[in-house]
Amino acid sequence: MPEEPEEKLNTYDQRNIDTMELVYGDGFMSPGGAPEVRLIADNLSLRNCKLLDLGCGLGGACIALAKLDSTLSVTGVDIEASVLQRAQELVNAAGLDKQIDLLTLEPAPLPFESHKFDYVYANSVTCHFENLAELFADIRRVLKPGGLFIGSEWFIDRNEAAFKLWNQLLQERGLNFYFVKRERFESVLKSSGYDNISFTDRYPAVTAVATHALERTEQELKTQLTESLGEAGYSAFARWSRSRVAVLQDGGMTHTHFFARNVS
Numbered sequence: 001m002p003e004e005p006e007e008k009l010n011t012y013d014q015r016n017i018d019t020m021e022l023v024y025g026d027g028f029m030s031p032g033g034a035p036e037v038r039l040i041a042d043n044l045s046l047r048n049c050k051l052l053d054l055g056c057g058l059g060g061a062c063i064a065l066a067k068l069d070s071t072l073s074v075t076g077v078d079i080e081a082s083v084l085q086r087a088q089e090l091v092n093a094a095g096l097d098k099q100i101d102l103l104t105l106e107p108a109p110l111p112f113e114s115h116k117f118d119y120v121y122a123n124s125v126t127c128h129f130e131n132l133a134e135l136f137a138d139i140r141r142v143l144k145p146g147g148l149f150i151g152s153e154w155f156i157d158r159n160e161a162a163f164k165l166w167n168q169l170l171q172e173r174g175l176n177f178y179f180v181k182r183e184r185f186e187s188v189l190k191s192s193g194y195d196n197i198s199f200t201d202r203y204p205a206v207t208a209v210a211t212h213a214l215e216r217t218e219q220e221l222k223t224q225l226t227e228s229l230g231e232a233g234y235s236a237f238a239r240w241s242r243s244r245v246a247v248l249q250d251g252g253m254t255h256t257h258f259f260a261r262n263v264s
Helices: 013-026 033-041 060-066 081-093 132-142 160-172 180-191 203-218 222-249
Strands: 050-054 073-078 100-105 117-123 141-157 194-199 255-260
Touching: 013 081, 013 203, 033 060, 033 117, 033 255, 050 060, 050 081, 060 073, 060 081, 060 100, 060 132, 073 081, 073 132, 081 100, 081 180, 100 194, 117 132, 132 141, 132 180, 141 180, 160 255, 180 255, 203 222, 203 255, 222 255
Parallel strands: 050 073, 050 117, 073 100, 117 141
Antiparallel strands: 141 255, 194 255
């Protein structure tokens, strides 16, 4: 993966991890969970294949994918040892440690030989990289000819004013992203040597999931989150959760599954 300045890397402490899992489920740090992963992998031939989960985080997607086919070999990579430690706990608990390998890596070119993987999966990961062309080229390098780059991503939608408010809140929380519009994403994929590019809109479903997560945050989980985060921490998290729903409902952001084939 291309290099990023160290001060711009988004990091998550144990409290962040515990909070996200409480709201979104074990192994996940954003709405959707295993059902969204299974939808992405629906109709894929996974038998005896090798899959790279780029930015695997807490390992929820690795586990969901491995459960789809016992012959699938999954490699999960992330730059944060803290999230991978939790991911390894979940992998072990699921009895999938022989099927899933987890690796910590530096924000640099992927440490794999060319044409190693049948699939590269990325869930809300490409938005962490300013230079999509470099990232897509490196992903294509490790894909086998005809291999697929698959996953999901947040894109800037029709209301840029709403998006700017959301992005400002993220920056206030110390999170830096490089969101783009879907058209830009697709254009860079094409120029980077991918074809058969397609997108599946998940806006209604993800908006519903985010809304449900907000309701849980403000109701059934409020006491537990307040005990964990403190009053100020809970207030900040609830505001962030409300803002996520608002930016979706106001058309500032959308969420989409994507599929692209390595041409060569």
